[in-house]
Amino acid sequence: MTEPTPETGLARLEEAEAEVSGRDAGTLRRSEPGPERPGPQRREREVRPHPTPLQYVLIAVILCVVTAIEIAVSYTEGDIPDALIVVLLMGMAVLKFALVAAWFMHLRTDLPIFRRFFVLGIILAMIVYVIALATLNVF
Template identity: 40%
Template sequence: MATAEQQAHTEEHPTPRTYVNVAIILSIITIIEVAIVIVEVPSVILISSLLALSAVKFAFVVGWFMHLKFDARLYQALFLGGLFLAIAVLLALVALFENFTLPAT
Protein backbone atom coordinates (compact mmCIF):
# COMPACT_ATOMS: atom_id res chain seq x y z
CA MET A 1 0.00 0.00 0.00
CA ALA A 2 1.42 3.39 -1.00
CA THR A 3 1.79 6.13 1.56
CA ALA A 4 0.45 9.64 1.06
CA GLU A 5 3.97 10.91 0.46
CA GLN A 6 4.57 8.39 -2.32
CA GLN A 7 1.24 9.25 -3.93
CA ALA A 8 2.07 12.95 -3.84
CA HIS A 9 5.25 12.34 -5.86
CA THR A 10 3.62 10.35 -8.65
CA GLU A 11 3.03 13.45 -10.77
CA GLU A 12 5.06 13.72 -13.93
CA HIS A 13 8.33 15.63 -13.65
CA PRO A 14 9.94 17.40 -16.59
CA THR A 15 12.57 15.54 -18.54
CA PRO A 16 16.08 16.86 -19.19
CA ARG A 17 14.95 17.63 -22.75
CA THR A 18 12.36 20.03 -21.33
CA TYR A 19 15.07 21.92 -19.47
CA VAL A 20 17.19 22.07 -22.63
CA ASN A 21 14.21 23.51 -24.52
CA VAL A 22 13.70 26.14 -21.82
CA ALA A 23 17.41 27.02 -21.96
CA ILE A 24 17.19 27.39 -25.75
CA ILE A 25 14.18 29.70 -25.39
CA LEU A 26 16.02 31.77 -22.78
CA SER A 27 19.05 32.01 -25.09
CA ILE A 28 16.89 33.18 -27.98
CA ILE A 29 15.28 35.84 -25.80
CA THR A 30 18.74 36.99 -24.67
CA ILE A 31 19.90 37.26 -28.29
CA ILE A 32 16.80 39.34 -29.08
CA GLU A 33 17.57 41.60 -26.10
CA VAL A 34 21.14 42.15 -27.26
CA ALA A 35 19.97 42.83 -30.82
CA ILE A 36 17.46 45.42 -29.57
CA VAL A 37 20.23 47.23 -27.72
CA ILE A 38 22.61 47.15 -30.69
CA VAL A 39 20.00 48.44 -33.16
CA GLU A 40 19.22 52.05 -32.42
CA VAL A 41 15.55 52.33 -31.47
CA PRO A 42 13.73 55.08 -29.56
CA SER A 43 14.28 54.83 -25.82
CA VAL A 44 10.59 54.23 -25.07
CA ILE A 45 10.55 51.18 -27.34
CA LEU A 46 13.95 50.04 -26.04
CA ILE A 47 12.97 50.19 -22.38
CA SER A 48 9.50 48.72 -22.80
CA SER A 49 10.69 45.84 -24.98
CA LEU A 50 13.59 45.01 -22.65
CA LEU A 51 11.25 45.05 -19.64
CA ALA A 52 8.76 42.79 -21.42
CA LEU A 53 11.44 40.33 -22.54
CA SER A 54 12.96 40.32 -19.05
CA ALA A 55 9.54 39.54 -17.57
CA VAL A 56 9.17 36.59 -19.95
CA LYS A 57 12.63 35.31 -19.01
CA PHE A 58 11.80 35.75 -15.33
CA ALA A 59 8.61 33.71 -15.77
CA PHE A 60 10.52 30.89 -17.47
CA VAL A 61 13.24 30.78 -14.81
CA VAL A 62 10.81 30.89 -11.90
CA GLY A 63 8.36 28.48 -13.48
CA TRP A 64 10.76 25.82 -14.65
CA PHE A 65 14.06 26.07 -12.82
CA MET A 66 12.56 27.00 -9.44
CA HIS A 67 9.75 24.45 -10.05
CA LEU A 68 7.04 26.99 -9.21
CA LYS A 69 5.07 25.72 -12.20
CA PHE A 70 4.56 22.40 -10.44
CA ASP A 71 3.76 23.76 -6.96
CA ALA A 72 0.39 24.53 -5.46
CA ARG A 73 -1.47 27.63 -6.65
CA LEU A 74 -1.10 29.15 -3.18
CA TYR A 75 2.69 29.30 -3.56
CA GLN A 76 2.34 30.88 -6.98
CA ALA A 77 -0.09 33.48 -5.60
CA LEU A 78 2.22 34.31 -2.69
CA PHE A 79 5.24 34.62 -4.97
CA LEU A 80 3.45 36.73 -7.57
CA GLY A 81 1.80 38.88 -4.90
CA GLY A 82 5.20 39.77 -3.47
CA LEU A 83 6.56 40.41 -6.95
CA PHE A 84 3.72 42.77 -7.87
CA LEU A 85 4.06 44.57 -4.54
CA ALA A 86 7.79 45.08 -5.16
CA ILE A 87 7.11 46.39 -8.67
CA ALA A 88 4.46 48.78 -7.33
CA VAL A 89 6.87 50.13 -4.69
CA LEU A 90 9.58 50.55 -7.33
CA LEU A 91 7.26 52.44 -9.67
CA ALA A 92 5.99 54.62 -6.82
CA LEU A 93 9.54 55.54 -5.84
CA VAL A 94 10.48 56.31 -9.44
CA ALA A 95 7.42 58.55 -9.77
CA LEU A 96 8.15 60.21 -6.42
CA PHE A 97 11.77 61.05 -7.21
CA GLU A 98 11.36 61.69 -10.94
CA ASN A 99 12.14 65.40 -10.69
CA PHE A 100 14.45 65.22 -7.68
CA THR A 101 17.88 66.80 -8.09
CA LEU A 102 20.63 67.18 -5.55
CA PRO A 103 21.49 70.75 -4.58
CA ALA A 104 24.73 72.11 -6.00
CA THR A 105 27.58 72.25 -3.52
Protein backbone atom coordinates in the same frame (compact mmCIF):
# COMPACT_ATOMS: atom_id res chain seq x y z
CA MET B 1 31.40 -5.65 -17.95
CA THR B 2 33.65 -7.33 -15.41
CA GLU B 3 32.27 -9.37 -12.57
CA PRO B 4 32.99 -7.87 -9.18
CA THR B 5 35.79 -9.59 -7.31
CA PRO B 6 36.70 -9.12 -3.67
CA GLU B 7 39.56 -6.85 -4.74
CA THR B 8 37.40 -4.40 -6.67
CA GLY B 9 35.68 -1.41 -5.18
CA LEU B 10 32.44 -2.53 -6.83
CA ALA B 11 32.36 -5.70 -4.74
CA ARG B 12 32.88 -3.71 -1.55
CA LEU B 13 30.15 -1.30 -2.59
CA GLU B 14 27.74 -4.18 -3.26
CA GLU B 15 28.56 -5.72 0.13
CA ALA B 16 27.89 -2.43 1.89
CA GLU B 17 24.67 -2.00 -0.07
CA ALA B 18 23.63 -5.54 0.85
CA GLU B 19 24.26 -4.87 4.54
CA VAL B 20 22.05 -1.81 4.43
CA SER B 21 19.26 -3.49 2.50
CA GLY B 22 19.50 -6.82 4.35
CA ARG B 23 20.01 -8.84 1.15
CA ASP B 24 22.77 -11.17 0.07
CA ALA B 25 25.58 -9.40 -1.81
CA GLY B 26 25.34 -11.99 -4.60
CA THR B 27 21.84 -10.82 -5.49
CA LEU B 28 23.01 -7.30 -6.23
CA ARG B 29 24.33 -7.76 -9.75
CA ARG B 30 23.87 -5.23 -12.51
CA SER B 31 22.67 -7.91 -14.92
CA GLU B 32 19.59 -8.51 -12.80
CA PRO B 33 16.70 -6.17 -13.35
CA GLY B 34 16.29 -3.66 -10.56
CA PRO B 35 13.23 -1.79 -9.47
CA GLU B 36 11.55 0.02 -12.33
CA ARG B 37 12.25 3.70 -12.53
CA PRO B 38 9.18 5.33 -13.95
CA GLY B 39 9.41 8.48 -16.00
CA PRO B 40 8.33 11.85 -14.68
CA GLN B 41 5.37 11.49 -12.43
CA ARG B 42 3.44 13.52 -9.96
CA ARG B 43 4.79 13.64 -6.44
CA GLU B 44 2.57 13.84 -3.38
CA ARG B 45 1.97 17.61 -3.29
CA GLU B 46 2.58 18.45 -6.95
CA VAL B 47 -0.06 19.68 -9.36
CA ARG B 48 1.70 18.43 -12.54
CA PRO B 49 4.36 15.82 -13.29
CA HIS B 50 8.02 16.78 -12.92
CA PRO B 51 9.67 18.10 -16.13
CA THR B 52 11.89 15.89 -18.25
CA PRO B 53 15.54 16.74 -19.06
CA LEU B 54 14.52 17.58 -22.64
CA GLN B 55 12.07 20.17 -21.34
CA TYR B 56 14.84 21.74 -19.24
CA VAL B 57 17.09 21.98 -22.30
CA LEU B 58 14.27 23.51 -24.35
CA ILE B 59 13.64 26.16 -21.68
CA ALA B 60 17.38 26.91 -21.52
CA VAL B 61 17.44 27.44 -25.30
CA ILE B 62 14.41 29.73 -25.08
CA LEU B 63 16.12 31.73 -22.32
CA CYS B 64 19.23 32.10 -24.51
CA VAL B 65 17.15 33.34 -27.44
CA VAL B 66 15.30 35.86 -25.26
CA THR B 67 18.65 37.06 -23.86
CA ALA B 68 19.99 37.52 -27.40
CA ILE B 69 16.88 39.54 -28.29
CA GLU B 70 17.40 41.68 -25.18
CA ILE B 71 20.98 42.41 -26.23
CA ALA B 72 19.83 43.28 -29.75
CA VAL B 73 17.14 45.62 -28.39
CA SER B 74 19.66 47.36 -26.15
CA TYR B 75 21.81 48.17 -29.21
CA THR B 76 18.89 49.90 -30.97
CA GLU B 77 19.20 52.96 -28.75
CA GLY B 78 18.37 56.01 -30.83
CA ASP B 79 16.44 54.06 -33.46
CA ILE B 80 13.59 53.17 -31.11
CA PRO B 81 12.14 55.54 -28.48
CA ASP B 82 13.60 54.99 -25.00
CA ALA B 83 10.18 54.29 -23.50
CA LEU B 84 9.61 51.45 -25.97
CA ILE B 85 13.05 49.99 -25.24
CA VAL B 86 12.25 50.02 -21.52
CA VAL B 87 8.88 48.36 -22.08
CA LEU B 88 10.40 45.68 -24.34
CA LEU B 89 13.24 44.93 -21.93
CA MET B 90 10.91 44.80 -18.93
CA GLY B 91 8.54 42.50 -20.80
CA MET B 92 11.38 40.13 -21.67
CA ALA B 93 12.62 40.28 -18.06
CA VAL B 94 9.16 39.23 -16.87
CA LEU B 95 9.11 36.41 -19.43
CA LYS B 96 12.51 35.14 -18.30
CA PHE B 97 11.50 35.44 -14.64
CA ALA B 98 8.35 33.45 -15.32
CA LEU B 99 10.21 30.70 -17.20
CA VAL B 100 12.92 30.34 -14.56
CA ALA B 101 10.43 30.38 -11.70
CA ALA B 102 8.01 27.98 -13.37
CA TRP B 103 10.50 25.41 -14.66
CA PHE B 104 13.76 25.63 -12.75
CA MET B 105 12.22 26.59 -9.40
CA HIS B 106 9.40 24.07 -9.99
CA LEU B 107 6.55 26.52 -9.43
CA ARG B 108 4.79 24.89 -12.36
CA THR B 109 4.46 21.66 -10.39
CA ASP B 110 3.97 23.12 -6.90
CA LEU B 111 0.83 24.28 -5.20
CA PRO B 112 -0.80 27.45 -6.58
CA ILE B 113 -0.10 29.46 -3.40
CA PHE B 114 3.64 29.51 -4.22
CA ARG B 115 2.91 30.78 -7.73
CA ARG B 116 0.81 33.59 -6.27
CA PHE B 117 3.69 34.69 -4.04
CA PHE B 118 6.06 34.89 -7.00
CA VAL B 119 3.54 36.73 -9.18
CA LEU B 120 3.04 39.25 -6.38
CA GLY B 121 6.83 39.59 -6.14
CA ILE B 122 7.31 40.31 -9.84
CA ILE B 123 4.45 42.83 -9.81
CA LEU B 124 6.02 44.65 -6.87
CA ALA B 125 9.44 44.57 -8.56
CA MET B 126 8.01 46.05 -11.76
CA ILE B 127 6.30 48.82 -9.77
CA VAL B 128 9.61 49.66 -8.09
CA TYR B 129 11.42 49.68 -11.47
CA VAL B 130 8.79 51.94 -13.06
CA ILE B 131 9.00 54.36 -10.14
CA ALA B 132 12.81 54.40 -10.29
CA LEU B 133 12.85 54.91 -14.07
CA ALA B 134 10.21 57.64 -13.84
CA THR B 135 12.29 59.35 -11.16
CA LEU B 136 15.31 59.27 -13.48
CA ASN B 137 13.20 60.75 -16.33
CA VAL B 138 13.66 57.74 -18.61
CA PHE B 139 10.08 58.01 -19.85
